[in-house]
Amino acid sequence: xxxxxxxxxxxxxxxxxxxxxxxxxxxxxxxxxxxxxxxxxxxxxxxxxxxxxxxxxxxxxxxxxxxxxxxxxxxxxxxxxxxxxxxxxxxxxxxxxxxxxxxxxxxxxxxxxxxxxxxxxxxxxxxxxxxxxxxxxxxxxxxxxxxxxxxxxxxxxxxxxxxxxxxxxxxxxxxxxxxxxxxxxxxxx
Amino acid sequence: xxxxxxxxxxxxxxxxxxxxxxxxxxxxxxxxxxxxxxxxxxxxxxxxxxxxxxxxxxxxxxxxxxxxxxxxxxxxxxxxxxxxxxxxxxxxxxxxxxxxxxxxxxxxxxxxxxxxxxxxxxxxxxxxxxxxxxxxxxxxxxxxxxxxxxxxxxxxxxxxxxxxxxxxxxxx
Numbered sequence: 001x002x003x004x005x006x007x008x009x010x011x012x013x014x015x016x017x018x019x020x021x022x023x024x025x026x027x028x029x030x031x032x033x034x035x036x037x038x039x040x041x042x043x044x045x046x047x048x049x050x051x052x053x054x055x056x057x058x059x060x061x062x063x064x065x066x067x068x069x070x071x072x073x074x075x076x077x078x079x080x081x082x083x084x085x086x087x088x089x090x091x092x093x094x095x096x097x098x099x100x101x102x103x104x105x106x107x108x109x110x111x112x113x114x115x116x117x118x119x120x121x122x123x124x125x126x127x128x129x130x131x132x133x134x135x136x137x138x139x140x141x142x143x144x145x146x147x148x149x150x151x152x153x154x155x156x157x158x159x160x161x162x163x164x165x166x167x168x169x170x171x172x173x174x175x176x177x178x179x180x181x182x183x184x185x186x187x188x189x
Numbered sequence: 190x191x192x193x194x195x196x197x198x199x200x201x202x203x204x205x206x207x208x209x210x211x212x213x214x215x216x217x218x219x220x221x222x223x224x225x226x227x228x229x230x231x232x233x234x235x236x237x238x239x240x241x242x243x244x245x246x247x248x249x250x251x252x253x254x255x256x257x258x259x260x261x262x263x264x265x266x267x268x269x270x271x272x273x274x275x276x277x278x279x280x281x282x283x284x285x286x287x288x289x290x291x292x293x294x295x296x297x298x299x300x301x302x303x304x305x306x307x308x309x310x311x312x313x314x315x316x317x318x319x320x321x322x323x324x325x326x327x328x329x330x331x332x333x334x335x336x337x338x339x340x341x342x343x344x345x346x347x348x349x350x351x352x353x354x355x356x357x358x359x360x361x
Contacts, residue, residue, distance in 0.1 A: 004244075004320065005240065005241075005244050008244040008245070008247060008248040008253075009243075009244055009247055009248075011248070011253050012247035012248050012251040012253050013247070013251075015251055015252065015253050015256070016251050020251065020252065024250070024251060025247070025251065028246050028247055028250050028251070029243075031246070032242060032243045032246040032247070033239070033243070035242060035246060036238065036239045036242040036243060039238070039242060039286075040231075040235055040238060040239070043231065043238070044227075044228070044231040044235075047227045047230060047231050048224045048227035048228055048231065049224070049227070050227070051223040051224060051226045051227030051230065052219075052220040052221070052223035052224040052227065053202065053205055053220065053223065054223055054226075055219045055220060055222050055223025055224075055226065056205055056206065056209045056214075056216055056219045056220055056223065057205055057209075058219075059209065059214050059219040060205075060208050060209035060212045060214050060219075061212065062204075062205060062208050062209070098197060098201065099197070100197075100198060100201065103201075105325065106226070106227055106230060108322075108326055109230050109234070109325065109326055109329040110226070110230070110329075112326045112327070112329055112330050113329050113330060115330075116330035116331060116332060119330075119332065121334075122331050122332055122333040122334060123332065123333070123334040123336065124327075124332045124334065124335050124336055124338055128330075128332065128338075129335070129336060129337065129338045129341070132322065132323060132326055132327075132338060132342070133338070133341055133342060133345065135317065135322050135326070136316075136317040136319040136322050136323070136342050136345070136346070137317065137345060138314070138315060138316060138317040140314065140315075142197075143310075143314030143315070144197075145289065145314070146292070146310045146313050146314040149289060149292060149293065149296070149310075150296075150301055150310055153293075153296045153297075153301040154301070155301040155302050155306075156302050157302070160307070161307060161310045161311050161314060164311050164353070164356045164357070164360070165310075165311050165314040165315045166315075167352075167356065168311060168312075168315045168349055168352050168353045168356060169315040169349070171348075171352050172315070172345045172346075172348050172349045172352065173345075175345060175348055176341060176342075176344075176345040179341045179344065179345070180337070180341055183336075183337040183341060184337075187336050187337045
């Protein structure tokens with residue numbers, strides 16, 4: 001992340017210094033924190049709400065039902081014996097599949113915290129990497145937001161992207177998992 | 190379609206609450222405890238999100254993004270990726286809300302049911318805001334070294350662009 005951050009900041013500043021006007025930078029430096037605050041407030045409140053519901057799910061053991069369905073897959077993918085981590089990962093994946101991104105984030109973060117307890121030093125474990133990768137593959141049974149936007153633009157078939165989207169994400173997830181499994185052997189901690 | 194997602198969320202919530210109530214747990218107390226967790230998590234991840242947003246703002250608003258678009262368009266054409274979707278491809282890994290704004294522009298410019306419109310819809314739905322997810326998830330841990338995470342995430346993202354382009358071309 002350090003490299004990306006440096007490249008973004010330095011290239012932006014250099015470009016305006018050399019070819020544009022520096023005022024543009026100062027202008028952004030004043031507006032960006034405000035924008036970050038706005039976005040944060042939205043995230044904060046929605047994480048609080050969904051963490052609340054998540055806790056209800058945990059305390060009522062509802063997760064056991066999902067677990068029965070997906071457990072074999074998870075046991076094949078993850079080596080961890082940490083029950084709490086497995087529960088949070090399950091909730092995260094189920095929420096993501098249903099397209100409930102806001103509900104998925106708190107569960108994902110809690111899963112990462114559980115997994116990091118087992119990690120050595122400050123290095124990401126194979127489990128953590130695989131879990132983040134599964135999240136970045138974005139498996140959704142129904143891509144609701146995109147379909148909604150297509151409806152707004154009066155598409156003749158708004159939901160026609162559903163199957164291609166699922167196919168593309170599944171294919172990339174499959175390759176991603178294989179890549180992770182191979183690299184975990186090569187790229188030692 | 191608007192209704193499907195609403196019904197999904199609401200019935201999901203109803204299921205959670207009714208199930209919890211049937212198990213005779215103190216639902217209110219549980220919820221409040223969860224909210225406290227949420228507050229702690231949010232405060233912990235905020236500095237990282239803040240840093241990311243500042244960088245994205247500088248990168249997009251100063252025009253460096255436009256230059257990058259020009260540089261990359263040939264590379265993308267080489268892999269069969271629609272270069273008209275480039276803005277979306279670059280911004281999506283960083284920001285979900287900005288990427289939907291870009292998708293909107295593409296719909297306006299090329300039409301929602303055009304080849305590019307369909308391609309953009311598919312990649313918008315099947316890729317994630319990967320840098321945002323990585324930042325948010327890792328901010329909650331003490332992890333400094335991410336090993337092969339970012340290379341694999343980028344490779345998979347790129348693969349999506351190529352597979353989606355093949356799917357769109359085959360179906361038209």
